[in-house]
Amino acid sequence: MFKRVSARGWALGLVGLVLAGCATHRPPGGTLLAGLRPGVRPAVAVASAAPGGEESAVAGSGGGVGAEPGVARLVLEGGTGGVLARPVRSRGSAGRVDDGHEEARERARQVEGERAEALVRAAREQGREPDEARRAETERALAWMVGVASGAREVGTRLVFTFWVHEGALTPLGYQEEAGGGSTGRGVEAHVLERELRPFFREPLGRSTGEVVLRLRREEGRWAVDYDATRQGTRPVEAKTLAVGTRGTPSATFLAVHEAMRKGLRAVQVWEGGTARVEMTVELEDGRLTGWELVEARHTREGTGGGPRALSSEVAGHAVQVVLPFTEGLGRRTVRLVLRVEHRAGDAEARGRVEEAWVERPSSEWALTPERNWYHAMHEALLLRWREGVYEGSAWLAQKGVEEAALWFVGGLVGKGLGSFMTKGLEWVPKALGREPEVAAGWLRSAVKRLSGEEKNAFEQLWRKVALEGEQALTQSERSALRGLFVRLELVVQEPLNPNLKNKLRNEARNYYKELYPQLARALDKLAKELPIHHRRPLQYAHLFPTDDINAAENLATLRKYVHDQISFLWVRFGKARPNPTADEVRRAAEIIDGHFEPWYHRVDDSPGLSRTAGEAREAALHELRSHFPGFE
């Protein structure tokens, strides 16, 4: 007897051994943040503290080589110093410029990691009680175990519950039930078993980290419990690291799982007196059921010759009971269930129990690379607030815009494979978002600044909905609106920046630069006028590089104002020679200027040992620019 069923479309079979065709309901798309190389912590370019106390000189340009004569010394009261210890580079060396870019990238990765950590910390701590959440985890897990055990009365029955434990956050990884074959034991009241189990939630399920297996063995009038907490292993991707303070499963999740089990198992029938093995899968994404499939219903014992019998509704109920806690995990995964069903003589319907349930993960998503870890941690943190669903949680979530959570926005876009839906027909947006996560995050952060406040809010709100509730949660008009916003992004990144946008981006660049070079932050605050943040490729040409973040770490450098003025002078000349330059022309001019001025980059003083002044560097750069760009004055 077999039935072949899936959520997408199913047909009733009749009798015999079955292997159903596998209907899958996975959304399209690739691997989360795929193709990334592991992050490397940057070699820190340490600031050497300037000697002195309250009046530490961070810049002594008063008359040294390279200083503009007569320019006042920069003095930072109470300063912590601010001279980067990076070796000064000689001019015109493309290889060394590349080294500088790589170093900047490493700093950017580090900053993104720190931002992700800060967001996770805030999600865990702001306006909530982590201890309360841990207690809620315990209560939910206890309810699961006691509920499942209540239906197993055969002496000798063994139940095995496997959790991943992380500081009180409990994620079910597996469940097994082994029939005992003995007599029916006396009833064990729920509170008795609960009392038996509760100590295990202090140790080993309390605050340790790793895999914990709890084994229950049915005796005549009680359950014997033991555990194994020796398996450490690698944290599965679906495992929570933050305890969630909810009391039960959301009703929508319960109803979806219930519906799946009811439909799936309704299709199974067993010959009178026979037994069968039933295999089902449930596709999950975070707490959402995204698909299910009846994979197999295979006869394991011939019947006694009577007709087929349907399964009792209690079988589906038991399956729901087993599966629900698995919805507490994170990300995309499959929960596979194996049930043993049988019909006993004299019964109207067949009965059955789940023998085994476990989580399957696509192997490519198994390992948590550092970059994937960032996204994963941020997603969990934001999901936590959403799951807890209290007003404060919603308000907290609404504040997490692209600025703070760009990596989450980008990681979700790539990971959920939404490129085709959102960005079909677009050129620059998919390219920009397809780059390394910290690069794409920076691009998105700068790009949304070009949207109006209303557009930015709408983008954040719609994308949060997709990320937390799934694409299918969007209404048709919301889908159109989100698609429209991606189209807007595509357009605005090709438009020249207006002065107000430049202000915003300069302010953003300044704040970002302070994160990249914290040892210079104080000097940059105190001496904003004296220490401009230079855009190596100018903001006025940002639209010529639509896939690049104009505020990327490698495009920023602080330097003394009088040096920056020399560079600005060169760009004025360039603008006159090339009123409508190509991207290549801008790129080349920036390389030439970098080649002559790089020794001053990332410094709040004048580099010692410079062989020429900023004015001389300007003249040399001018000479080189003239030779590359005819008409250059």
Next chain:
Amino acid sequence: MKEPMDLPGLRRLIEVCQRLKLELETLPPAREPLKAGSLLEGLPFDPVLASVYARVGRARFATNLGGVGWVLDRSDDEVHGMEEETRRWGEMWWEEFGEPMIVFGGNIYTYATVPSLADERGWQPVVEVNTYEGDLLVMPVASNVDRFFDSYSRYLEALVADPRYLETGEKELYFPWDATEILARDERLVELMRAGRFDALMKNGDDSTRRWVAKVMGSPA
């Protein structure tokens, strides 16, 4: 000896910084500060600016807010930063703008008085000058230096009261871009703008700058 002129704008700015607990640092003035009308790089020194330097040798306002804070260049017995910056900056940019200006402070951009646009008292209007990487953008911000301090103090009040700033510390309001209503109260500034006195300086403006100008002048773009 002639009494230095009253500077209600500067007083207000100092009061606002103190009230809002924004950073405020001043240095004492020079014993012999530059006098009104004396020549600096061949330009008449603004009487209002002279009164400012008669009170302080340098000042930093709200610099704890990063790029939106504002610094009055130093000019005292030890350092002649304002004078030197005017000379150095003038060599670089006067020709580009076709207009000599006296640089006296700024935030990430430079602030300067424009001697050629002085009124009958010799008071010079103030402009913000952005020379970043070829931008060459000038925005008129006040009819005189003290009026600038007044407007800037009102901007700081608006910035700190902005819900976005209160909630997240984000500074989404920029001076003078987001201060059109404040600047519009400077009648003399509006008169100068309406008369097109800044047009030559603002030649590199785009549509958005023209809309900004229209907003300050209270007329449709």
